[in-house]
Amino acid sequence: MFHPIFALVLVFSFFTISSGQPLPSGRQATVEEARMEQRILANIRPLIKQLGTCEAPTDQPCDNLSQEIRDLTKRILVIEKSLSRQIKLADCIASFENIEMNPKVHVIGGRCYLFGVEYLNWTSAQAKCRSAGANLVTDPSEEFLYFLKWIPGRYGLYFWIGARNTGGILKWITSDEVVKENDSRWGDDDPDVDGPNQCVLVQQGATKMYDYDCDKLFRFRPICQL
Template identity: 25%
Template sequence: MSLRLTIYSSVNLLISDCNTTQQSNENHRKEADCKRAQGKILEENCIALTRDVQILKNKNDKLVDEIRKTKEERDILKFRLDELRGCVSSQRCPLGWRQINSKCYFLSTESKRWNDGRKQCQSQGADLVVIDNEQEQNAIYRMDGSQYLFFWIGLRRKDGAFKWVDGSELKTTFWQNGQPDNGGLNSKEDCVEMGDENQPLASWNDVPCEQMRRWLCEKDLCFSL
């Protein structure tokens, strides 16, 4: 039974008792006692109701505070995530990276082996570039504007077949003339470089993974939560 219904029932019972007493005995003292008792019950019920209202208010205040803290934690996590990705408010790619369409690219200035270059990309939340189409191939060709630029891309021979670092199959290719050749019988050329001394759509070459090359990292644009 709700508190208001309890109050209503208690008051009605007292009124009925008081009226009965008044009609049967015409006793003013008992009538006064009934009214005092009625007032006391009303007062007690009002106090209980006020207490319940305060309890509900405290619970509501606590929920509002928890929501505020959750929003603050969300904002902190978003800020830290953007920091990790190198994002700043004025741009969506990390500092030092270049935006092309919906991707961010980073061309190293130093040279490393294929595996080491890939690790450098992964340490920045990226990977060696996966070239999906002719448009992207043209966009990253001679990326730093210099001639005779060679850099690792995310393509490597595994189990006799070339695959991208994201596990996707190789479909569209931009090999140099006569490539891939695996370096002949006495060589093992499992990693792929992109060189700009040829035409942009014929610039891939397979070379030994232990050779030293610059590397090109790729990752998605920074996002907002």
């Protein structure tokens, strides 16, 4: 038999959490506030689970209660996942605030990415990333390239990533591994590493890599990966 306090918890939790409404989009919760919400949700869960010990499992009210408990538990998991994303994003933003005001930061595949707004050559772009303890994106994942293809904003921007010509060979800067010429991520007619100063970039709205002169500034911005 469940204690009346559990029913009170269910009523409060169900109407405040399981209403299906998303978290307010305009709320700028701090990391501390988000973590507090996580602790509250973590305390609610075991109480709700105790409600599952209904004495009459074949009773229709008990069946309804059990379904409500399952729905509430699912909703809590969704909210906790959303809060985890908020915390991660807040941590990412804090990591890049020292190199850019109002940094345009995204979390992709659990990692932090800063989409820079300043036009820089490759060397300056990498130096900017390093000042935040990051690097230009290296060996970009399919998930990252897919995000780049559909990211909102002006189409056609170019971003430096972390590969450059070293001794006549294109290498990723963080692993020193060779960027293979038959890599499916290369755009048409690339790579062309005959020049002595070639670096690699990606284009917004596309999923391909291109090599280009490292010293060029035209529409070239950094994407830092942390």
